[in-house]
Amino acid sequence: MTKARLVITAVVLEGRTPAEVAKTYGVSRSWVYELARHREEGESALEPRSRRPRTSPRATPAEVVALIVELRARLSQQGLDAGPETIVWHLEHHHDVQVSRATVARILHRQGLVTPEPKKKPKSALHRFEASLPNETWQSDFTHYRLTGGTDVEILTWLDDCTRKAIRVAAHPRVTGLIVVEQFRRAVAEAGIPASTLTDNGMVYTTRFSGGRGGRNGFESGLRRLHVIQKNGRANHPTTQGKVERFQQTLKKWLRAQPVQPVAIADLQRLLDHFVEHYNHHRPHRSLPHRSTPAARYDTLPKALPGTTRDAQTHTRIRHDRIDTSGVVTLRIAGRLHHIGIGRTHARTHVILLVADLQVRIVNATTGELLRELTIDPDYQPQK
Template identity: 30%
Template sequence: MTVEIRLRAVTEVLDGAPVVEVAEHFGVSRQTITTWRKRYQATGLDGLADRSRRPHSSPNRIPPDTEALICEMRRHHRRWGARRIAHEMQREIGNSAPSRATIHRVPIRNGLINHQEQQHKKVYKRWAREVPMHLWQLDLVGGIHLADGRECKMLTGIDDHSRFVVVAAVLSSPSGTAVCEAFIAAMTRWGVPFEVLTDNGKQFTGKFTRPLPVEVLFERTCREYGITARLTKRRSPTTTGKIERFHRTLRRELLDETGAFSSLADAQAAIDQWVHAYNTARPHQSLEMATPASLFRPRTFAEPTTGEVVRPATVATAACSPAASAQCPSTVLARATDAIEFDVRVPPSGVVGIAGIQQLWIGKNHAGKIATLWMDLTSVHVIVDEAVVKTVLSRLTTTDLERLQMRGARPGRSTPAVAAVDITTADERLGAIEIDRTADRNGIVIVRGHQLKLGVDTAGTRVTLRIDGDLIFAAAGNHLIKTMPNPLGINEIRRLTGVRKATTPLPPPPPAGPQTVQRRIPKNGRVMVAGQRIRVGAIHAGIIVNIVVEDHHFRVLDGTKELSLHARTTSKPLRVFNAHRPQHRKLSPEDRRTRMS
């Protein structure tokens, strides 16, 4: 039918009909009519039949041998997807390997992929710890069949950060004792984690034991080793999704293929061999195709606080023995005892936390700045703009320093300031000590309930108070600003915080010179300075001026421009240094209605 219609159109054109009219009559373009005519004149009636639109050549198509290699990988490893095949081909043929999208189309074109709907349409929130050995996920899994008909269970554990399998022990009986023995053996080999995450099984927790909750052996083991035991919500397996996904891979790649094992030892040997390949050779998609062993780092062994556990002489020997040398990714790390430091941005509140253990008040005046926290087992120094602004006693332990180092803290520089001292046991012969405080808007510093008046000109200034016997010396800006009697008793001094030993001499007093005050010019143009009224002029109303107070004159400045010069007739001291804020009067009902209209 198509050929007949095209022949009628060509015949009309050959009989002399205009091409435009014929194209409009048959509902096609005039270029199509011209093409039909040329093909009919060249090859006759066969030229009007449909032709293939396939290009004569495809320069961008992958070579046949590469396509055959992709299909061969897919047939031999039916669990491999396009991402895994692309990774393996990248390792085999280098940069000439095709892209992941191209590899995905090859199995589809050759009928090697069965399309299926997405099993989980819900989007889950993914999370992972930032460093290894912070969290282990533990679980019990069945499906280990023996030739005698028994079904055994296995304790599995995986590192949350690196996906490194730390324990895969087949248990003849999944009792609490067997679980703890396998757990302790894993810690003996790889080190003690900070936290473990399990479900609410009776081997892991006695929280839901009736009639009263009890502490099971696993919880006691975690308590003795200083491990935080965390539990998932009930009927919430997605919380331990990493270990559950590992179980799925274990079943598909090993248990479903091997069938029943002849004995418990054979099952353990087969699982150990497969776990070794999983840790060291098998790339992991969630790790950007890296192997778990390349990201895992063990810790040193930590003795439990109570009880005794039989373990090898050294952890390094146990973890990197000849039998496990291929699986050991690196040497055992040493515990952090030296000083460390890291940078933090000061929040608007001015309070910075350290590992959730200690909080430091740096000050709102440093909000938004980058502060360096230098810390060891004795002191914590806060460095802002290469200057130490605060020193306090450290409440961190060796484990806390190690945890911060694993989270990215760098080795600390040499001690930036004098170490803080613990004065809780100080006696009457205590030497000179120093503390840092900030004066309020009235120039007052409060120390253990005692008000130390430093002057309004020090409002908002960070001052150093040196307590030496019966005197207190206040210094700010490398100058001694005031000396006053010491109202603090020895018991009050023992309760001070942020104390350090005084090792430097007292700074000199500030050089003598005129003082400067600020005033906001009111509507009448007159201001009060040291008990004397000065007429500046109503034309300057609303602006803030600087008034230099000399011995015999008041010099009024607007920036660097001198507005007026007045003779000083009083000798009263200066009490107000800063400009007053404008007072907003309350609106009357009439003014409020007028403003709203």
């Protein structure tokens, strides 16, 4: 502040010109012209001023900020995920509001609704493994839950590895080998036979650590009859079954948030059925492309089959893309780029292309709606 006073004194008392003073003391003319402000405001003019603009035309509207805060509170109260990605999904699908994830994160931070964790390991540091098709692998596990009154029960889950769809979730007084076999059969009746299963090494799933006594259990024998590959995680390494473990955490968080806690196992099962319906069909999953729901992705993709291998001569692939503003999506086949017209009404829509040689199905990545099915012409592909 000493130099500022020196400059002002030189102009006011000595009567020197601002240009001369600026040159003498090595400051800019604009700074010297702050003298006018000093004459109007006095000593306070020498204090640093905020550089914040008077107006912010591109700032998020106040009503959108209020809606974001409301969604955060509502989702958290219901025991559901309330992160920026989920809020962005709800804004787009339920309120027709387009806001970026970064904007939502800044608003939540500014409102004091999140606590930054700079030491937390980033997602890029994790090695994620997942099946490429539905029914390629089902994960299973069971967890303990205490009813109101102190009765302990167990919840058994079958989860599709690729889409995170909850195939079957059931509560039992105690999960036994017979119950695992029964619930697996019911899951198969609902969703088909998976190509493989992934579980821990509990005795209800495998007898691999029983010292060879008793041979295969009922679950292992059933998988063998259906030609289903059985995979088991390493001992004391639960992250191998991380998807079903995470599902159980989400489920328990939701159960704790319910205003009426279950008293009997039948009450718990009704809550489980309600949660599975919401989780599969109405809740966007952060790990899925375009934040789609598990059921939409499961219904969209072709299903893997047990004990079968694809024809080595058939080139199959799954491609995620977005329709451009002219209603066209592009696909490269045999080194040539083909432009496939979908329609301007679907512009900017996220889609999944299911390609088997020249056969192409284009479906909405969020809803699973079939937008177009065609056979590619290698020589010339009309857009319409």
